[in-house]
Amino acid sequence: MADGTTDGTSDVTDGTTDGAPPRLVSNMRGVRYGEVLAVRATADGFAAEVYGTQMLNDCPPDLWDALDAGAIARDLGAAMVKLNGPRHWMLDGLGRKVAVVDPVTATFGGLAMRRVAVVKLGDNPATAPYSLRHVDRGAVFFFDAGKPVYELVDPDGTAYVMQAYCIGVDPTLTEADLADLGSRLALPPGWSYRSQLLDEELVVDTSRTVATVVQDEFENTYTLPA
Numbered sequence: 001m002a003d004g005t006t007d008g009t010s011d012v013t014d015g016t017t018d019g020a021p022p023r024l025v026s027n028m029r030g031v032r033y034g035e036v037l038a039v040r041a042t043a044d045g046f047a048a049e050v051y052g053t054q055m056l057n058d059c060p061p062d063l064w065d066a067l068d069a070g071a072i073a074r075d076l077g078a079a080m081v082k083l084n085g086p087r088h089w090m091l092d093g094l095g096r097k098v099a100v101v102d103p104v105t106a107t108f109g110g111l112a113m114r115r116v117a118v119v120k121l122g123d124n125p126a127t128a129p130y131s132l133r134h135v136d137r138g139a140v141f142f143f144d145a146g147k148p149v150y151e152l153v154d155p156d157g158t159a160y161v162m163q164a165y166c167i168g169v170d171p172t173l174t175e176a177d178l179a180d181l182g183s184r185l186a187l188p189p190g191w192s193y194r195s196q197l198l199d200e201e202l203v204v205d206t207s208r209t210v211a212t213v214v215q216d217e218f219e220n221t222y223t224l225p226a
Helices: 061-065 069-076 175-184
Strands: 032-042 045-052 080-089 093-096 105-108 111-122 133-136 139-143 148-153 159-166 192-197 202-206 211-215 221-223
Touching: 032 069, 032 111, 061 080, 069 080, 148 175, 148 221, 159 175, 159 202, 159 211, 175 192
Parallel strands: none
Antiparallel strands: 032 045, 032 080, 045 111, 080 159, 093 139, 105 111, 111 133, 133 211, 139 202, 148 159, 148 192, 159 221, 211 221
């Protein structure tokens, strides 16, 4: 856990940044979590309900490793279930929906989770690297001034900032490896990877809009900072 936190909940505050939505939780960088994605068919194509351990626990390895995606899918009546993680936040603070308890909760193999988002998957439930997805998460992400951020940049120059790195594909991946991650990525033509230190706080407010996200082949997740 990061900054002395021990229960996956980090530090709750009521501070605000001038001109920005309130930050409700701080000291999130490095905090571990895991998600269960339950994919269902809808009238508009496939959609995934995302259940996560965020703000409830730090996704204990013994409980996570014992999860059975097939059994969870049968219990939920879902077309399929993907175990997404474990993951570590690369942002510093949270606000809005992510920082409060959603009334829809579930326990999988003794691991407590709550619904944190819904992802529209269209006609294809599979997620290909470097493909854009739209997530209804109702959240505000805060990246602190002076902290490093890691970005995917598309051929048009649009940058997506890493919100979390994943150790589900490469269990050896650490935060210290992220500066050189670009050398390991099979980037599509015109895409690039970069890191930089923030001169000022970056606030990604998708509390009233649908977020746009993209993953690389290691399932690290990046968000459009708009």
